[in-house]
Amino acid sequence: MLKQYFIEIKGVVQGVGFRPFIYRMATEMGINGIVYNDNSGVTISVQTTKEKCESFIEKIKVHAPAASDIVSFTVHEEPVTDVFEGFHIDNSRESGTGVTAISPDIAVCDDCMGEIANSKDKRFRYPFINCTSCGPRFSIIKMLPYDRNATTMSDFGMCKDCSSEFTDISSRRFHAQPVCCDDCGPHYTMCRGTDRENDYGKILQKICDTLTKGDIVAIKGIGGYNLLCRSDSYKSVMKIRSIKGRKSKPFAVMFKNTDSVRRYAVLGKEEEIALTSPRRPIVLLQQTRMTGIGVNDGYKTIGAILPYMPVHYHIFENTGAESLIFTSANKEGSPIIKDDAEALAFFAGEDIPVVIHDRAIYNRVDDSVITFIGGKERIIRRSRGYAPEEIDTGRNCEGILAMGGEMNSAFAIGKGTKAIPSQYIGDINNRNTIDFYKEMIKHYYMLYRFIPEKIICDYHPGYFTTRLAEAISTKRKIRLQKVQHHHAHTAAVMAEYGLDKEVLSLAFDGLGLGNDGSMWGGELLACTPESYRRIMHLPAVAIPGGNIASRMPWRMAISYIDSICGHGVYPKGFVERVGEYNVAGVEHMIHAKINTPYGSGAGRLFDAVSSLLGICDENEYQGEAAIKLEHIADMCETHRYPIDKHAPMTLHLLFDAILYDMRRGVEVCEIAAKFHNTLAYMMKSAAVIAAKKNKISDIVLCGGVFQNKILSDLLIKSLQECGLKVYYPSRLPCNDSSLAVGQMFIASKKI
Numbered sequence: 001m002l003k004q005y006f007i008e009i010k011g012v013v014q015g016v017g018f019r020p021f022i023y024r025m026a027t028e029m030g031i032n033g034i035v036y037n038d039n040s041g042v043t044i045s046v047q048t049t050k051e052k053c054e055s056f057i058e059k060i061k062v063h064a065p066a067a068s069d070i071v072s073f074t075v076h077e078e079p080v081t082d083v084f085e086g087f088h089i090d091n092s093r094e095s096g097t098g099v100t101a102i103s104p105d106i107a108v109c110d111d112c113m114g115e116i117a118n119s120k121d122k123r124f125r126y127p128f129i130n131c132t133s134c135g136p137r138f139s140i141i142k143m144l145p146y147d148r149n150a151t152t153m154s155d156f157g158m159c160k161d162c163s164s165e166f167t168d169i170s171s172r173r174f175h176a177q178p179v180c181c182d183d184c185g186p187h188y189t190m191c192r193g194t195d196r197e198n199d200y201g202k203i204l205q206k207i208c209d210t211l212t213k214g215d216i217v218a219i220k221g222i223g224g225y226n227l228l229c230r231s232d233s234y235k236s237v238m239k240i241r242s243i244k245g246r247k248s249k250p251f252a253v254m255f256k257n258t259d260s261v262r263r264y265a266v267l268g269k270e271e272e273i274a275l276t277s278p279r280r281p282i283v284l285l286q287q288t289r290m291t292g293i294g295v296n297d298g299y300k301t302i303g304a305i306l307p308y309m310p311v312h313y314h315i316f317e318n319t320g321a322e323s324l325i326f327t328s329a330n331k332e333g334s335p336i337i338k339d340d341a342e343a344l345a346f347f348a349g350e351d352i353p354v355v356i357h358d359r360a361i362y363n364r365v366d367d368s369v370i371t372f373i374g375g376k377e378r379i380i381r382r383s384r385g386y387a388p389e390e391i392d393t394g395r396n397c398e399g400i401l402a403m404g405g406e407m408n409s410a411f412a413i414g415k416g417t418k419a420i421p422s423q424y425i426g427d428i429n430n431r432n433t434i435d436f437y438k439e440m441i442k443h444y445y446m447l448y449r450f451i452p453e454k455i456i457c458d459y460h461p462g463y464f465t466t467r468l469a470e471a472i473s474t475k476r477k478i479r480l481q482k483v484q485h486h487h488a489h490t491a492a493v494m495a496e497y498g499l500d501k502e503v504l505s506l507a508f509d510g511l512g513l514g515n516d517g518s519m520w521g522g523e524l525l526a527c528t529p530e531s532y533r534r535i536m537h538l539p540a541v542a543i544p545g546g547n548i549a550s551r552m553p554w555r556m557a558i559s560y561i562d563s564i565c566g567h568g569v570y571p572k573g574f575v576e577r578v579g580e581y582n583v584a585g586v587e588h589m590i591h592a593k594i595n596t597p598y599g600s601g602a603g604r605l606f607d608a609v610s611s612l613l614g615i616c617d618e619n620e621y622q623g624e625a626a627i628k629l630e631h632i633a634d635m636c637e638t639h640r641y642p643i644d645k646h647a648p649m650t651l652h653l654l655f656d657a658i659l660y661d662m663r664r665g666v667e668v669c670e671i672a673a674k675f676h677n678t679l680a681y682m683m684k685s686a687a688v689i690a691a692k693k694n695k696i697s698d699i700v701l702c703g704g705v706f707q708n709k710i711l712s713d714l715l716i717k718s719l720q721e722c723g724l725k726v727y728y729p730s731r732l733p734c735n736d737s738s739l740a741v742g743q744m745f746i747a748s749k750k751i
Ligand code: ZN
Pocket: 108, 109, 110, 111, 112, 113, 129, 130, 131, 132, 133, 134, 135
């Protein structure tokens, strides 16, 4: 019997070729009905039999367009309305208060790469080719609903051919808003001094000549400008370091293809899927061979990325290179440059070719970074290909503006039950990043027609985001709520996994302000969305100089020795390295309590151990000493140091043992391994005690320290072996980028 079914699909289903896909599927199967976009996604009504409807749904789930992301799927039978004739795409409808997810930017697809290589195709060698399955999205969208006029492609009128593809349901470009061709779309221009070159073929040739000579090129991408050079050219690697003011932080490397990746790194199946996905992030892989000197010295991993724009493929085709340094164009710490004038001014003194194009970037997005921890994909920097995907919290978030923190900053806005986190904005310690932060808040207001009704920020009075929250609250006369840093870290994970109950949380990070005026960051908490209890924590030690200590691990080494082991028991070589004068100065600061707050931040503990072992005394970038400590650890070593079973988070046994090992000449890589083992064991022991006592078996891991793969892998495994259910963030970073979503979850209301 003919029945009518109403199918609602939510998620990233607009601007990714979903309706034409449904149309083709239904027509092939001989199903009658309609499909249309509405505020909250794609809706389908079909008249068919129950069996056919089921197989239709199955096919949708299996064959959905690569760039789509179905979050929810609801089907119910409805009364038969008028009899449908054939299958049609209906006009978009306004319904309810939901908002459609804006698609993130999508890497160029195989079909488009096929056309661009075909000399008979009208888009042969046209580098701005795109279709409903690929191309820029978020980076060019100014407002909703998503159509061409609402994007930076509004500057380009479609030619006759393009507009007939745009309106042809059987075309891959049906309703592909950025559709264009060589006749009507954007073009590259290469600028060097006063020279201008507009011919794409010649531009490519010049790019390749430049790279082959061992020089660097700046080129405008999807979400900003990138710098490229051969990774085996030490001279150009160093030139990029000098332009960016980046001394030793590793660079990401773009490889020609997966075969090239395999020659330099271990590429597992899951990693390959992530690397080749339409999101096309930088994936951290185990390195087997160096791509060049100065690229990622001292690291066991390499950040690998594959081409995601036609021009990237063409550059590899035309040079013999297998790998290129691929990094954002900016001063270290500033946001990626997105405007042509700014790029030309930035590179004015450098005598390097700058390749611009005339499709404006509206929302800047840097390359995203992911890694694999506990066998699953985890995000470290959430930007191109991921933003602005939303997190459905299951609670009422409407009208909430959450400001996030200070490092790795990102804010979030609340729409219905959804938290929409901004892309990665950066460390708020310079004017450019502040401007970017403010600019994106304005963009999100407009994109989502958002008016804040309530504003949430961190406790810390010194954060720029706190002061801005206070200013917005005063100006708009809206309520301001301040939340504790590690409660917010925990709540972000609760939001991601829909944990609306009491959970345990290991919140380990650098430092966040606690409710007792000291800095926290090695915490075992029990949290609900509304409240938190501090159950156990690492010992609080002096932080000589406050914030500045996070750049100087040697100061933390002195502080831990002083408060835990006793005065002056430094390992051999430490005082000589750091300087007697500095050691005495910091000891004096600690004892006289001069500019010395107290803190239990685990990040500072890693710093101290890294410095004591002689691995890193000064952090050039955030977390350097901790990262180097992880990378030097030889995990074949399975031993650990003893801990105090009754007070697992105390550190005296650990430090005594480290100093003892150093005295008897144990190798640094072995001590580093034992340190990781001990810390994981310590955290597990604390969690198990708390779980029993509080009768809670759900445990959240959060905070930047969990970017440490060795520690996280060990801990996840051992907690699971103890029967605890472990929640480690996947869709949000574990670092401070997730704070905004956590703040929002705390401020949201149960439905
Ligand atoms: Zn395409």
